[in-house]
Amino acid sequence: MNLQFTEEELLIQETVRQFAENSLDPVAEKMDKEDYWPNDVFKEFGELGLLAPTIDEKYGGSGLGYRVQAIILEELAKISPAFALSVGAHSNLTLDNINRNATESQKQRFLPKLCSGEWVGSLALTEPGSGSDALGMNSTARIEGDYYILNGSKTFITNAPLAKIAIVYAKTDPNLGSKGVSAFLVDLDSEGVSRGKAMDKMGMRGSKTGELFFDNVRVPLENLMGVVNHGHKVVMSGLSAERAVLAAISLGISEQASKLALKYALERNQFGQKIADFQMIKEKLANMFVETQASKLLVYWAINELELNHSNNIAPASSILYAAEKSTQTSLQAVQILGGYGYMREYKVEKLARDAKLLEIGAGTSEIRRLIIANRLIRDGKYPWD
Numbered sequence: 089m090n091l092q093f094t095e096e097e098l099l100i101q102e103t104v105r106q107f108a109e110n111s112l113d114p115v116a117e118k119m120d121k122e123d124y125w126p127n128d129v130f131k132e133f134g135e136l137g138l139l140a141p142t143i144d145e146k147y148g149g150s151g152l153g154y155r156v157q158a159i160i161l162e163e164l165a166k167i168s169p170a171f172a173l174s175v176g177a178h179s180n181l182t183l184d185n186i187n188r189n190a191t192e193s194q195k196q197r198f199l200p201k202l203c204s205g206e207w208v209g210s211l212a213l214t215e216p217g218s219g220s221d222a223l224g225m226n227s228t229a230r231i232e233g234d235y236y237i238l239n240g241s242k243t244f245i246t247n248a249p250l251a252k253i254a255i256v257y258a259k260t261d262p263n264l265g266s267k268g269v270s271a272f273l274v275d276l277d278s279e280g281v282s283r284g285k286a287m288d289k290m291g292m293r294g295s296k297t298g299e300l301f302f303d304n305v306r307v308p309l310e311n312l313m314g315v316v317n318h319g320h321k322v323v324m325s326g327l328s329a330e331r332a333v334l335a336a337i338s339l340g341i342s343e344q345a346s347k348l349a350l351k352y353a354l355e356r357n358q359f360g361q362k363i364a365d366f367q368m369i370k371e372k373l374a375n376m377f378v379e380t381q382a383s384k385l386l387v388y389w390a391i392n393e394l395e396l397n398h399s400n401n402i403a404p405a406s407s408i409l410y411a412a413e414k415s416t417q418t419s420l421q422a423v424q425i426l427g428g429y430g431y432m433r434e435y436k437v438e439k440l441a442r443d444a445k446l447l448e449i450g451a452g453t454s455e456i457r458r459l460i461i462a463n464r465l466i467r468d469g470k471y472p473w474d
């Protein structure tokens with residue numbers, strides 16, 4: 089695994105950094121305080137061609153791959169983890185999923201406007217009664233003439249309040265249980281679709297999260313994505329890609345929290361010396377460095393594994409498990425280093441801590457990630473290096 093970024097990757101990293109500083113930073117505080125979604129900034133990001141790094145150029149993407157997608161999210165997260173989350177839900181959970189599972193004609197119909205940012209995308213798996221047990225969903229889709237009739241509700245869906253398109257999972261054969269699930273491409277302007285108001289969150293504010301309700305929605309038969317009753321495979325491979333890529337948001341948060349903490353520790357004096365010279369502050373700075381570097385290695389290892397093999401679920405689960413927990417701890421350590429100032433919104437580290445916590449819950453909780461890892465080890469009866 090080569091951890092040195094190529095010249096092209098460095099150029100993209102610098103482009104995203106400039107965009108984040110010039111266009112995103114001025115609205116980041118408003119996003120958090122007012123739960124404001126900067127649609128114009130999202131459009132601008134689309135115009136830069138950065139919304140679809142894993143999508144082929146013929147559909148409007150840049151075809152650069154998952155590593156570039158991770159680099160983009162890592163950089164965005166330093167300035168606004170919430171913007172990175174919404175971009176991740178659009179670019180990875182929706183576009184990349186369509187790219188991997190849709191037919192040629194579906195790709196031609198849906199991808200170009202999603203790649204440009206003209207349409208916002210979302211992925212609707214979670215329901216009020218099924219979160220970790222995602223395949224225990226109650227939404228149904230039955231055939232009637234040329235349509236599937238979709239009924240049910242989804243909750244906690246990133247981008248739902250703004251999205252034009254959602255990938256919606258529903259049971260097409262409830263008798264088959266978790267094996268009776270299928271995936272659909274749903275136009276959210278269809279009759280029978282309604283949306284709850286945006287949910288009021290602890291962090292990731294500005295990234296719009298909401299409910300979707302489907303009341304006898306007519307979805308054309310040709311909008312079934314993948315094979316009927318094989319949606320569980322789409323769900324599971326999608327979750328692995330999602331975990332690998334979204335872990336880069338946690339990494340960006342850790343990098344930013346560490347940076348702000350070090351800067352402050354070098355500037356703040358107490359007892360006639362820099363607080364950076366106190367041993368207990370040094371310990372925190374050293375731990376933040378090591379844990380952030382370890383997160384980076386895990387994140388880019390899992391991305392590398394994803395590019396080689398989509399069915400490897402242990403690498404993404406490990407990477408996001410570690411990177412997410414460390415980003416919460418690192419940003420809380422940053423609050424501690426900044427003392428009373430760290431507790432104030434103006435200093436930005438408390439926001440990073442609130443944002444960081446989401447990555448321990450969304451895309452499958454830390455508990456579920458540990459189960460994936462342990463179950464795999466138990467199934468194989470050995471560690472990968474044995």
Ligand SMILES: Cc1cc2nc3c(=O)[nH]c(=O)nc-3n(C[C@H](O)[C@H](O)[C@H](O)COP(=O)(O)OP(=O)(O)OC[C@H]3O[C@@H](n4cnc5c(N)ncnc54)[C@H](O)[C@@H]3O)c2cc1C
Pocket residue numbers: 177181210211212213214218219220221243244245246247289292297446449450451452453454455456459
């Ligand atoms: C801001 C935000 C954005 C989101 N975006 C999306 C999205 O775009 N699309 C989407 O489909 N979903 C989305 N989600 C939903 C997210 O994936 C779920 O919240 C998550 O999977 C957990 O489900 P739950 O909230 O129902 O918790 P539950 O599954 O009810 O879990 C509650 C607790 O029980 C634990 N638990 C559950 N099962 C087990 C077990 N077997 N062993 C041990 N512990 C267990 C969990 O780890 C957790 O601590 C989002 C959530 C949030 C908060």
